Amino acid sequence: MHEPTRRNVLKGLAATAGAPMLASCSPGGTAQTEVTASATTARFSTTAPRATRVWGYDGQAPGPGFRVTQGTRMVRRFVNRLPVPSTIHWHGLRIDNAMDGVAGLTQPPVPPGQSFTYDFLLRDAGTFWYHPHIDTLEQLARGLSAPLIVLETEPPDTDADLSFLINHWWLDGDGQIANDFTRNEETPRDPAATSHLTVNGRAPLVWGTAQNERLRLRLINGTTGRILDTSAQGLSGWVMALDGMPLARPRRFDRVTMAPAQRVDLLVDVTADPGEEAQLRTAGGHVLAAFPVEGVASASPRPTPGPLPPNRVARPDLRNARRATMRMTGGALGALGRAKIRGGATLSQAELVARGLSWTMDGYAGMPDTPFLTVGEGETVMIDIVNATAEPHGMHLHGHHFHQVGQGGRLVPLRDTILMDGGARMTIAFVADNPGDWMFHCHMLAHQAMGMMSWIRVGDRRTAMDIGRQRSGFWEAGDIC
Ligand SMILES: [Cu+2]
Known part of the structure; x- marks a missing residue:
């Protein structure tokens, strides 16, 4: 063997x-x-x-x-x-x-x-x-x-x-x-x-x-x-x-x-x-x-280790946070509903499914034309994530690590991807200190491919991606345009 x-x-x-x-x-x-x-x-x-x-x-x-x-x-x-x-x-x-x-x-x-x-x-x-x-x-x-x-x-x-x-x-x-x-x-x-x-x-x-x-x-x-x-x-x-x-x-x-x-x-x-x-x-x-x-190797184990040296991450100030809600739907029939697609059209559930789209974030199936949230550079952001589906999702934010906000405002250790059970709600918080356009999506990649993706904009600078988007018109699989 x-x-x-x-x-x-x-x-x-x-x-x-x-x-x-x-x-x-x-x-x-x-x-x-x-x-x-x-x-x-x-x-x-x-x-x-x-x-x-x-x-x-x-x-x-x-x-x-x-x-x-x-x-x-x-x-x-x-x-x-x-x-x-x-x-x-x-x-x-x-x-x-x-x-x-x-x-x-x-x-x-x-x-x-x-x-x-x-x-x-x-x-x-x-x-x-x-x-x-x-x-x-x-x-x-x-x-x-x-x-x-x-x-x-x-x-x-x-x-x-x-x-x-x-x-x-x-x-x-x-x-x-x-x-x-x-x-x-x-x-x-x-x-x-x-x-x-x-x-x-x-x-x-x-x-x-x-x-x-x-x-x-x-x-x-x-x-x-x-x-x-x-x-x-x-x-x-x-x-x-x-x-x-x-x-x-x-x-x-x-x-x-x-x-x-x-x-x-x-x-x-x-x-x-x-x-x-x-x-x-x-x-x-x-x-x-x-x-x-x-x-x-040795007669006894080594002593208990101390923590690893921390990475420097700004601590969110929850009292002055910018709040938003991100709702996810889809999966089983009936749970999807109507949703917008890139270009702005609103489709029925049957039309979405016919295009291979069966999950939504913030009312969109597939990548939205505009960010779901625009925040100033350095602002603390709190997102209430509502998993209105029956399945678990692993939600990943690009460019930042975030805390889950626990009871009494307790900050759970930082992550860049968080597992949410079906029907769960949770709040995440982070300091939006990395300017640019950042994806926020499910890392169960079949879900992403079938619509579960969105993005946020940090700061207002116009970056290379605006040009790239207009020139290429190219998106992930699951986007029908
Ligand atoms: Cu998912």
Whole structure:
């Protein structure tokens, strides 16, 4: 089954868990690299008759990603060798709006054979990832995602720092991607298609370890629509950060629930005995990662870790907040109702469904012509989110991290994506201090493709995206114009 030696796993992990550190990277320095998207192949299942044709970054699906130190300026030339236009969205990074990678909103799509240079400062340390932001459901399901790890200038003491990018694949009998992208649905039409969860493209990922070693595990839910409930055996530790933002008070790790696109940083000590295997597994019993234990690293575990150094994020002033309500509808028949589409027409439920639109945000199905909210730069914003649907959604705001506002105005730790149950209401708050046009959408990508997307405008400056929008008229799948 597994090959429980560190040598073997290291070979396979070289580009993922231990992605090469860029030599030129240091705070205040500039790292200049390229990333190429192209068709390639991958093996996600030992039982598939042949390799799967995928789209990957730098020849791999998921891509190897990169690690870089906080404070570095990244200049990353994206070369598109795919047969379709693409972009890169750097998920969770608070960067300049023109670098956010949303086709039609912050930049024109990059055509096949052309390139676009992303240039941004990595101001926050943490666990992030990147993926296209055009036909996102299809492009991500075909393999385009990769980890983006920003290291603290003084990282915590660990024996290994591993990023675990979790993806889900539907494969047909020939081992090929089985999704029916014309329907924008999560499940394929082929009833014989099989479901595969991988970590860094492997199932399971194997990492040889020793008792009392301390591991930093950076979990990234890179699936297109799965909520992952993850727990461990033979590992004991703490949740250190959510969506790249350190917790002021780390909490004991028992199990973590991740919406699509969410990340969790764990620090765990290996408690399993030599000869045993520690595991990270889903609530369904699926083993995501196996940690065969050989020997003992030290007689006792390390002391309880202190919190990771915080990223600098402005604290919202709730007394002077600008308030808005965002209502989501759709899903089951009857819950959708009438909605506007781009261009301003109002359609009946049947007309919307006929166009492949079945979810709305703020009365719109698909990307609205105008922002759902325009706020001044530096204003505190409170959004009351009403999930008037029966299904859960993972709502992602670009360019900012936000707090959920708890009872009595308590600020829940920062996130960039939040999981809402069906029928739930919640309030989020943040300081809108990053000017530009920022998407706010569901990261269950079938929902997004079928209409669940919107955007806010911070500040009043006219940016490159206005030009891009008028020139290209190009939007995400699900937009009918
Ligand atoms: Cu959703």
